[in-house]
Amino acid sequence: MKRGLQGNEQEDGGGTSGGCQKTLKRSRKQRREKDLEDEEVRWECLPQEILLHVFQYLPLLDRAFASQVCRGWNEAFHMPELWRCFEFELNQPASSYLKATHPDLIKQIIKRHSDHLQYVSFKVDSSRESAEAACDILSQLVNCSLKTLGLISTARPSFMEMPKSHFISALTVVFVNSKSLSSLKIDDTPVDDPSLKVLVANNSDTLKLLKMSSCPHVSPAGILCVADQCHGLRELALNYHLLSDELLIALSSEKHVHLEHLRIDVVSENPGQQFHTIKKSSWDAMKRHSPKFNLVMYFYLYEDEFGPFFRDEIPVTHLYFGRSVSKDVLGRVGLNCPRLVELVVCANGLRPLDEELIRIAQRCTQLSAIGLGECEVSCSAFVEFVKMCGDRLTQLSIMEEVLVPDHRYGLDDIHWE
Amino acid sequence: MVVNTIHWFRKGLRLHDNPSLKDSIQGSDTLRCIYILDPWFAGSSNVGINRWRFLLHCLEDLDASLRKLNSRLFVIRGQPTDVFPRLFKEWQINRLSYEYDSEPFGKERDAAIQKLANEAGVEVTVRISHTLYNLDKIIELNGNQPPLTYKRFQAVINRMDAVEMPAETITSEVLKNCVTPISEDHDEKFGVPSLEELGFETEGLTTAVWPGGETEALMRLERHLERKAWVANFERPRMNANSLLASPTGLSPYLRFGCLSCRLFYFKLTDLYRKVKKNHTPPLSLYGQLLWREFFYTTATNNPCFDKMDGNPICVQIPWDRNPEALAKWAEGRTGFPWIDAIMTQLRQEGWIHHLARHGVACFLTRGDLWISWEEGMKVFEELLLDADWSVNAGSWMWLSCSSFFQQFFHCYCPVGFGRRTDPNGDYIRRYLPILRGFPAKYIYDPWNAPDEVQKAAKCIIGVHYPKPMVNHAEASRINIERMKQIYQQLSCYRGLGMDVKWWRVPDINLVGPRCETGRGSQSARVSGVFIVKPGPTLSCEFLRSDLPLLPLGLYLGLPTI
Numbered sequence: 001m002k003r004g005l006q007g008n009e010q011e012d013g014g015g016t017s018g019g020c021q022k023t024l025k026r027s028r029k030q031r032r033e034k035d036l037e038d039e040e041v042r043w044e045c046l047p048q049e050i051l052l053h054v055f056q057y058l059p060l061l062d063r064a065f066a067s068q069v070c071r072g073w074n075e076a077f078h079m080p081e082l083w084r085c086f087e088f089e090l091n092q093p094a095s096s097y098l099k100a101t102h103p104d105l106i107k108q109i110i111k112r113h114s115d116h117l118q119y120v121s122f123k124v125d126s127s128r129e130s131a132e133a134a135c136d137i138l139s140q141l142v143n144c145s146l147k148t149l150g151l152i153s154t155a156r157p158s159f160m161e162m163p164k165s166h167f168i169s170a171l172t173v174v175f176v177n178s179k180s181l182s183s184l185k186i187d188d189t190p191v192d193d194p195s196l197k198v199l200v201a202n203n204s205d206t207l208k209l210l211k212m213s214s215c216p217h218v219s220p221a222g223i224l225c226v227a228d229q230c231h232g233l234r235e236l237a238l239n240y241h242l243l244s245d246e247l248l249i250a251l252s253s254e255k256h257v258h259l260e261h262l263r264i265d266v267v268s269e270n271p272g273q274q275f276h277t278i279k280k281s282s283w284d285a286m287k288r289h290s291p292k293f294n295l296v297m298y299f300y301l302y303e304d305e306f307g308p309f310f311r312d313e314i315p316v317t318h319l320y321f322g323r324s325v326s327k328d329v330l331g332r333v334g335l336n337c338p339r340l341v342e343l344v345v346c347a348n349g350l351r352p353l354d355e356e357l358i359r360i361a362q363r364c365t366q367l368s369a370i371g372l373g374e375c376e377v378s379c380s381a382f383v384e385f386v387k388m389c390g391d392r393l394t395q396l397s398i399m400e401e402v403l404v405p406d407h408r409y410g411l412d413d414i415h416w417e
Numbered sequence: 418m419v420v421n422t423i424h425w426f427r428k429g430l431r432l433h434d435n436p437s438l439k440d441s442i443q444g445s446d447t448l449r450c451i452y453i454l455d456p457w458f459a460g461s462s463n464v465g466i467n468r469w470r471f472l473l474h475c476l477e478d479l480d481a482s483l484r485k486l487n488s489r490l491f492v493i494r495g496q497p498t499d500v501f502p503r504l505f506k507e508w509q510i511n512r513l514s515y516e517y518d519s520e521p522f523g524k525e526r527d528a529a530i531q532k533l534a535n536e537a538g539v540e541v542t543v544r545i546s547h548t549l550y551n552l553d554k555i556i557e558l559n560g561n562q563p564p565l566t567y568k569r570f571q572a573v574i575n576r577m578d579a580v581e582m583p584a585e586t587i588t589s590e591v592l593k594n595c596v597t598p599i600s601e602d603h604d605e606k607f608g609v610p611s612l613e614e615l616g617f618e619t620e621g622l623t624t625a626v627w628p629g630g631e632t633e634a635l636m637r638l639e640r641h642l643e644r645k646a647w648v649a650n651f652e653r654p655r656m657n658a659n660s661l662l663a664s665p666t667g668l669s670p671y672l673r674f675g676c677l678s679c680r681l682f683y684f685k686l687t688d689l690y691r692k693v694k695k696n697h698t699p700p701l702s703l704y705g706q707l708l709w710r711e712f713f714y715t716t717a718t719n720n721p722c723f724d725k726m727d728g729n730p731i732c733v734q735i736p737w738d739r740n741p742e743a744l745a746k747w748a749e750g751r752t753g754f755p756w757i758d759a760i761m762t763q764l765r766q767e768g769w770i771h772h773l774a775r776h777g778v779a780c781f782l783t784r785g786d787l788w789i790s791w792e793e794g795m796k797v798f799e800e801l802l803l804d805a806d807w808s809v810n811a812g813s814w815m816w817l818s819c820s821s822f823f824q825q826f827f828h829c830y831c832p833v834g835f836g837r838r839t840d841p842n843g844d845y846i847r848r849y850l851p852i853l854r855g856f857p858a859k860y861i862y863d864p865w866n867a868p869d870e871v872q873k874a875a876k877c878i879i880g881v882h883y884p885k886p887m888v889n890h891a892e893a894s895r896i897n898i899e900r901m902k903q904i905y906q907q908l909s910c911y912r913g914l915g916m917d918v919k920w921w922r923v924p925d926i927n928l929v930g931p932r933c934e935t936g937r938g939s940q941s942a943r944v945s946g947v948f949i950v951k952p953g954p955t956l957s958c959e960f961l962r963s964d965l966p967l968l969p970l971g972l973y974l975g976l977p978t979i
């Protein structure tokens with residue numbers, strides 16, 4: 001066909017007036033037909049690499065339509081490169097408004113592409129069936145060498161409602177077969193210590209990210225095992241009850257890479273829960289080993305459960321208080337969190353947080369984002385706060401109800417300032 | 418030639434500031450003001466008894482006012498497309514007037530009627546008086562798109578021409594020689610129906626806390642302004658226990674039905690402010706409530722899918738849970754959280770709740786605790802809430818559920834703490850949930866924590882006489898905040914509306930995911946592609962979203978509390 005093209009060029013590109021005249025002599029209709037022919041020729045000629053590149057830009061449905069056009073495009077559709085990533089959406093009509101991944105498509109993927117899959121996630125709704133369907137698929141991925149796995153509950157944590165053994169065995173299939181898992185997101189699942197051991201036994205060299213907040217069946221020893229063996233771990237998310245001095249020391253050991261991100265959820269199940277303390281020396285070790293790491297802490301505690309927290313300096317960078325937190329605690333935050341970058345307070349009492357806010361502005365020199373919900377701050381204090389750290393704030397979200405007009409400033413004046 | 422005019426009341430149920438009526442009277446020989454009782458009232462048949470009662474009050478009030486002008490209101494049952502051809506013929510109509518309706522359903526209906534009118538040779542007079550401004554102009558000034566943030570909206574408003582003055586009230590002078598032919602059997606044929614006639618059970622129905630009608634509306638306006646003048650303070654009133662109760666100066670239902678002209682309110686506010694503050698220019702915040710209303714009308718006018726998530730270009734596609742049981746508990750005030758239940762009880766009984774109460778129950782239903790779709794909440798409000806019209810209701814629900822309008826979702830209202838801070842004594846709870854009267858203030862917001870003796874003394878055992886809390890709030894809100902974060906994290910691969918979303922974890926995608934569509938397209942958030950969890954660059958913001966256009970100080974303005 002290329003030859004055909006060249007032939008045409010030779011004919012037309014003669015350059016001499018004779019050649020041109022010859023072209024002119026051909027009727028318009030003939031010329032159009034010829035152009036069409038040329039176009040058909042070009043589309044079929046499209047090399048696979050180009051098709052692949054184009055297909056990568058198409059959403060899955062459009063790609064599927066394209067694959068029906070001809071055999072060549074159908075082959076391109078099934079090229080391994082297009083099946084490295086997939087997100088399985090598992091929803092039941094009774095519990096979700098969104099559509100699920102078509103079961104036929106799932107069958108096809110398992111049949112033809114399970115050894116191509118490398119980056120996989122499962123989004124499940126609140127029904128148990130969806131969680132079980134996810135695990136069924138996982139169990140069939142015996143030929144996969146996954147680099148990334150995400151198990152994501154989009155509503156109520158349905159992985160917790162299925163039989164634990166079913167979940168564990170499915171997860172173990174992946175751990176054993178993958179051997180090069182780099183990122184693992186298993187929040188709100190019934191993962192346990194033995195399965196973490198299997199994870200470590202097979203993927204300790206490659207694991208970089210592990211998110212397992214709200215996994216109640218894991219113990220501090222279980223996660224310590226991960227920290228001890230997976231020296232490439234850069235990001236970790238877990239609940240406070242799994243945090244221990246030993247864990248922090250393990251993460252700061254010489255063999256360990258610099259930790260980049262540590263997220264801790266501090267959640268109270270019932271009022272009056274007791275929480276253990278972490279020694280300042282453990283945090284100092286972390287700071288020395290990974291000076292730039294982000295320490296993100298979410299607090300969902302009752303007001304009187306904050307006793308063990310913020311007594312000593314702690315290198316926290318992002319603080320989120322999801323429930324009411326007392327003035328007292330916020331005062332301690334100002335004293336003990338010099339690395340603080342972002343602060344969110346959902347609620348406080350009815351007394352203004354003026355001094356606490358000013359102190360935070362003074363001592364948290366890295367603060368660049370703050371959000372205040374149901375709190376009270378006098379307008380004067382707010383103005384002073386903004387004057388002190390306005391130039392480094394990139395985010396300031398404060399509900400208008402928070403601001404209390406005082407003798408110096410009213411709300412309208414604030415807008416001007 | 419004899420000019421016979423019909424004025425068609427839909428909203429705009431008033432004789433003051435009614436320019437379409439006033440203009441069409443000019444040169445008319447006869448005038449008939451009609452109201453069509455369309456089975457599809459305001460686009461849905463989901464209307465509770467309080468809303469019907471309010472409407473009937475409005476119609477009766479109109480009829481009474483028209484009687485003083487030797488005219489009457491004609492209430493006609495049926496659908497407009499059936500009713501009008503008949504009336505055009507029967508009454509030999511050559512002129513039709515009505516107030517412009519900006520809502521998509523309204524525009525469609527009116528286009529059909531315009532067509533019928535053209536075919537019958539009827540001249541149509543339409544005027545804008547339900548909104549302060551011509552909404553299409555606002556959209557035009559904003560580059561042919563409705564502003565999606567309140568801040569941007571205010572900026573556009575500042576560039577608009579001044580609000581038009583309210584039109585002259587219809588009086589006998591205005592009517593002049595225009596008459597209304599009234600038949601003997603007018604009441605039978607065209608009278609305002611009663612609640613019973615509409616099929617409602619009225620036994621045991623208490624007097625309306627919010628009486629409808631233009632007369633009541635204007636009286637309330639005077640009281641409202643008097644109170645403002647007396648306080649000499651135009652700041653938003655601080656929320657306290659009293660604010661929760663229906664106020665005799667509350668105006669929102671009257672604005673919704675059009676018993677009160679928003680333009681009249683606007684000008685009266687302006688005059689009062691100038692008088693009290695010695696001629697200072699009023700800040701935009703003075704008109705808070707009116708402008709919010711305008712904002713939602715503007716966003717909704719060209720979007721027929723505004724009240725849905727699916728197919729709505731400005732709505733984030735959130736994987737809400739389907740849970741009819743939980744929804745029913747919320748709607749019927751049986752959640753086990755006294756604060757929530759009291760609010761929903763007041764709503765059902767009276768038809769109005771304070772704005773922050775709305776925030777509380779909306780948050781609880783959607784992103785706070787139950788993770789149920791805002792569309793469900795919107796439908797319940799539509800049924801029960803007097804001032805909920807299509808645009809404002811849908812817009813508010815999307816706002817409160819963080820489905821649109823760039824809302825920060827970091828803050829979640831606590832169903833215990835919020836009420837406790839607002840009304841520490843708990844009088845509001847006792848008023849609407851008499852079963853809990855015996856509880857002391859210490860436990861009335863979380864009675865499940867009260868020791869057995871206290872419950873016994875209160876003659877109310879939790880779990881028996883009053884339900885246990887249907888969720889563990891700490892756990893539920895923790896999970897849901899995480900869900901919201903997940904969704905917005907995925908949106909980070911979508912550059913919406915020309916703003917760079919610097920979310921903290923931009924996934925490193927090996928294969929390019931779906932193409933990022935510029936402009937609208939929350940559809941692209943519903944990616945058929947991938948969320949890859951890989952270690953990525955650390956960025957500064959974990960909780961707060963960096964894509965919000967901020968004021969210089971970044972004040973986040975909530976919805977008004979008036």
